[in-house]
Amino acid sequence: MAQTTTSKSGAHGVHAAHEAHHDHHELGFMSKYIFSSDHKVIGIQYGITALIFLLFGFFLVGCMRWQLAYPGRAIPLLGGLLETFLGKDMAAGGIMQGDLYNAFGAMHGTIMVFLAIVPLAFGAFGNFVTPLQIGAPDMAFPRLNMASYHFYFFGGVVMLASFFIPGGAARSGWTSYSPLATTAQFGQAFNGQTAWLIGMVLLITSSLLGAVNFITTIIQLRTKGMSWMRMPFFVWAQFVTAFLLLLAFPPLEAAGILQLMDNVFHTSFFLPTGLVVNGAQLPVSGGGSPLLWQHLFWFLGHPEVYVLILPAMGIVSEVIANNTRKPLWGYKSMVYSSICIGFLSFIVWAHHMYLTGMGTKISTFFQTTTMMISIPSVTILTALFISLWGGSIRFNTASLFALAFLPMFGIGGLTGLPLGFNASDIYLHDSYYVIGHFHYVVAPGTIFGLLAGIYFWYPKATGRFLNETLGKIHFWGSLVCMNLVFAPMFIQGFKGMSRRLYDGGATYFLETDPTALKLNIYITHSAIALGVFQLPFIWNFFASLFVGRKVTNDNPWDATTLDWATPTPPPHGNFLREPVVYRGPYEYSVPGAAKDFTPQNQPT
Amino acid sequence: MEIPYTDKARPDTGLYNAKVGLWLFLASEIMLFGALFSSYIMLRVGADEGVWPAVKLAWPHHLLNVPIGTFNTAVLITSSVTVVMAWASLKMNNFKRFRMFMVITILCAFAFLGIKSYEYNEKFTHYELRLKDGKALTGHLEVNGKHPGFWSPSDLWNLPRLTSSNVTEVKFVADPMEGHGGHASHEALTVKVDEISHLDAFIPRNHTFFAIYFTITALHGLHVLGGALVLAYFTFPGAGMWKTNPEQFTNRIEVGGLFWHFVDLVWIFLFPVVYLL
Incomplete structure (x- = not known):
């Protein structure tokens, strides 16, 4: 089993794939691309669907930003379309109406979190990379994996269809707080909120199937020699993420069922007396508790934050180790920290609820746990920063996105501290400061991590590189614009601007502080520029399939992990022979070694 | 391509894939029912005092039928025993005994669901009545000479519906009053509709207790139904695998049995929490 995958000997793999693949037979289009049970195809299905939802979520917020900058002015280009498709009471004359603003706001959050980022981070990267990195032929339950994608897809269809039912999509925020979520369209038996709940149940089912599959795969299908501490950090991040999804989502499902009862059968789970x-x-009948919804929602909601961030940390770790040509600094501490984050993330949820009047003692408890969870997060970030020290860093696009992730996530994390403290949160709660904070975590944080992953694994998935020049335009444009969009929101938040205002704050600031309003205009222009800077990426993503520079070797980045020991693109079943692992995941620049990287499957 | 450890256990974990997967699924199910039980507690602790007629309780759980619930508990526990016997029979290579025990298990499941429907019927045809003079009663209703039936929305009455259907009076057979000597009067009272301030059956919209009772038990009932269907599949159409791959077939029965024990366990928590406490 002396299969050494060095940069030269791996080159034969592309052609050897067909010959060695003994049970290879041609599949029809449907079974190959729609009903595939191959983890790589499912990963790509997840990835493309999620990227489309990401773009759609951006379109929704684009319309909202226009309304914030120029309240009551018709949306250029798109306003007419909105009026045609959604009706006069939503966008009369192309002007965004209050209900439409609320619906777009709720659906922007829902789509970005549940249909774009998580499916991209967990569904796409988790599916494509995890089995490769542990040396498995596929996921443990390939057909469940397929079902998981299909549930996700139908959940997305339900969410999209909800824009067109009478009264429009859900409009009570992505958090769907009761009683508003029940009373907003009371009496209409099937409304946007009902569709939202049905869509969520489908998405929860999808993530449940995914989580069971991931954990079983990682526990059971690690190849020979792949002990726990030889797993790449990416796999650890996916492992912890899967546990969060497995255990945190069911309470939201319970909450969803209860709210569905409230909306359809007129129970009073979340409706107080009188x-x-x-x-x-x-x-x-009354007698219910609005606070109960918030507890159940945030019991998912907070672990969900770590579902968003952990896979991105995993990707960034892979890209950084590879491009600094150094082992990760403190790999074990990073692993233990991610496990700590997993546990702690279940006991911090009520820091979203300081203003509900749940009591100072409870607030103090959750304030303490919230400060505690920042410790492992900072540990991981610090380890990544120190990993750069003394490295000879390759600045390709993947590496740039990964490097930018570090300070951007740092800003997002540090601005979260004042929100974790009860006293300062009372002032900042529900202001634009909060919007700025979590968008720094998710947009230039997680999304940059995911983009790094796309640039990094694209050659493995397709056999061609993405264009570096377009990639760098995409990177620098996105980095600058992201900051121009989100940094001013901290200022608006300090000035007290509420996040829910449909006129962008004009009600409060027109007389007293016009500068806060002016920032809305700058932010909107930056957001449009941010959109424009995604065009090179979209072009690059599709055009490179046909014109991208071809990969001449199975391990183009000179990486150490098993995902690069497969033929390119990996065939059904992944490995030509079952790989055997002899060493840890990041043996870069080992003194005395022949090359500056030693793959995990290179015998000692 | 073959996925490793689909039927044989992995040496270092001692488990085959499906067993790991099922335990994880059960963990998720525990969180689902755990959330619902927590909701039950929070709703009950926060319930308003004295809203239920006659007994002035915040939480009318005494309306559930304890003997029937106890009997149903016994039915489910029996099925849990027989499902283990079925698996043990396979291990002892006795397919006939396996099938017999599985049939008993499935029959128990449907007996449970039948008894549960009887209980649901009792609640859907049982009414709470409040009059404008402050009098409050529970009992059975007769509108236009007909007793409302089960699961038919057209049979469910409440005050707005009586008014909009131009019903002027209804007959009401009140339950024996607790704490008043318990004398049962089976004579129907005639009640004028314009004297009624509230009328509704023991259904989810009427009181949060019924709301959570029906939601949890219905969700549990769906689990019973789903589990029974899967076990029935293993017993009849899917039993061919016993000939082709007995090891994996036995694993399937073991995993199906694990799920069945979980469904049973949920009821063992549900019964005391909802019926007794």
């Missing part, structure tokens, strides 16, 4: 809406008492 609730008055529009001057009349609501004809329900």
Whole structure:
């Protein structure tokens, strides 16, 4: 089993794939691309669907940003389309109406979190890379994996269709707080909120199947020699993420079922006694608890934050180790930290609820745990920073995105501290400061990590490189614009601008502080520029399939992990022979070694 | 391509894939039902005092039928025993005994669901009545000479519906009053609709207790139904695998049995929490 995959001997793999693949037979289009149970095809399905949703979520917020900068002015280019498709009460004359703003706001959050980022980070990268990195032929349950994608897809279809049902999509925020979520369209049996809940149940089912599959795969299908501490950090990150999805989502499913009962069967799980809406008492029994919804929602909601960030940290670690040509500094501490994050993320949820009146003692508890969870997060980030020290860094596009992730996520994390403290949160809560904070974590944080991953693994998935020049335009444009979009939001937040205002704050700031309003205009222009800077990426992503520089070797980045020991692109079943692992994941620049990298499957 | 450890255990974990997967799935299910049980506690602790007629309780759980619930518990526990016997029979290479025990298990499952439907029926045809003079009663309703039936929305009455259907009076057979000597009067009272301030059956919209009771038990019932269907598949159409791959077939029964024990266990928590406490 002396299969040494060095940069030269790996080159035969592309052609050897067909010959060595004994049970190879031609599949039809449907079974190859739609009903495939191959983890790599499913990963790519997830990836492309999620990228489309990412673009759609950006389009939604683009419309909202226009309304914030120029309240009551028709949206250029798109306003007419909105009026045609969604009706006059949503966008009369191309002007965004209040209900539409609320619907777009709720759906922007929902789509970005549940249909774009998580499927891209977990569904796409997790599916494509994890089995390769542990040396498995596929996931443990390939057909469940296929079902997982299909549930996700139908969840997405339900969410998209909800824009077109009478009254429009869900409009009570992505958090769907009760009682608003029930009373917003009370009496309409099937409304946007009902569709949202059905869509969420489908998405939760999808992530449940995915999580069970990932954990089983990582526990059971590690190849010979792949002990726990030889797993790449990426796999550890996916492992912890899968546990978060497995255990945190069911309470939201329970909450969703209860809210569905409230909306459809007029129960009062989340409706308090004596609730008055529009001057009349609501004809329900009452006796429910609005606070209960928030507890159940945030019990998912906070671990979800780590579902968003951990896979990105995993990708960034791979890219950084590879491009600094150094082992990760403190690999074990990073592993233990990610496990710590996993545990702690289950006991911090109520820091989203300081203003609910749940009591100072409870607030203090959650404030303490929140400060505790920042420790392992900082440990991972610090380890990544120190990993750069003394490295001879290759600045390709993947590496640039990974490097930019570090300070951007750092800003996102540090601005979260004042929100974790009860006292300062009372002032900042529900202001643009919060928007700025979590967008720094997710947009230039997680999304940059994911983009790094796309530039890094694209050659393995397709056999061609993405164009570096277009990649660098994409990177620098995105980096500058992201900061121009999100940094001013901290200032607006300090000035007290609420995140829910449909006129961009004009109600409060027109007389007293016009500068806060002016920032809205700058932010909107930066957001448009950010959109423009994605065009080179979209072109690059599709055009490189046909015109990209061809990969001449199975390990183009001179990497150490097993995902680069397969033919390019990997065939069904992944490895030509079952790989055997002899060493840890990041043996870069080992003194005395022949090359500056020693693959995991190179015998000692 | 073959996935390793689909039927044989992996040496270092001692488990085959499906068993790991199922335990993980059960962990997720525990979180689902755990959230619902927590909701039950939070709703009950926060319930308003004295809203239920006659007994002035915040939480009318005494309305559930304890003997029937106990009997149903016994039915489920029996099925849990027989499903283990079925698996053990396979291990002892006795397919006939396996099938017999599986049939008992499945029959128990459907007996449970049948008994549960009877209980649901009792609640859907049982009414709470409040009059404008402050009097409050529970009992059975007769509208236009007909007793409302089960699962038919057209049979469910409440005050707005009575008014909009131009019903002027209804008959009401009240339950024996607790704490009032318990004398059962089976004579129907005639009640004028314009004297009624509230009328509704024991259904989810009427009280948060019924809301959570029906939601949790219905979700549990769906689990029973789903589990029974899967076990029935293994017993009849899917039993061919016993000839082709007995090891994997036995694993399937073991994993199906694990799920069945979980469904049973949920009920063992559900019964005391909802019926007794």
